[in-house]
Amino acid sequence: MRNYHDMGGQPAGPIDRHEHELQHWEKRVEALIAVLGSKKLTRSDEGRRALETIGAETYLGSGYAERRIQALANNMILRGVITIEELSNKLAEVEQRQNQLP
Template structure:
């Protein structure tokens, strides 16, 4: 396959065979927000709001630069938000209000 066909067919998170540093294969405990993110993915799928394929495409739509900057579950969260915006189920303003409420709860519990 030549370089042009690779650019056309390779998706942003398809990094197999590409030069990279060593992988950290150590097990780690998920942070509470990561567990909630995974649970959210399960609920969205169970409720038939966002399925696994839509999530995968949503992550790929972020592009190589964002995929490289964001962590695994951060990609999921951004993809979920974008998909919900596209489906008209959530607006950026509604998300901002909810995020502010979470920040306020966090501050009041400190």
């Protein structure tokens, strides 16, 4: 069965050729992947595998950096670099900080 990411040869519309300057947070996603890669804590094929199991809705409905960061987080949990609890606590902290801003 064809997975959602395996789109070579599928029908699609015209290509949007607009240039898109990466936003800073998108660069940080790439930087995180690069630094973890240099420390042998992630690999590009591993990143792709995580993207391929992230679910069609997330994959097809997210921007590139958006799905990459979620795939990376999943891989860090799978590798035991971080735990689900640590990440969900940190996410809650980030959200709380955000809510406290004026």
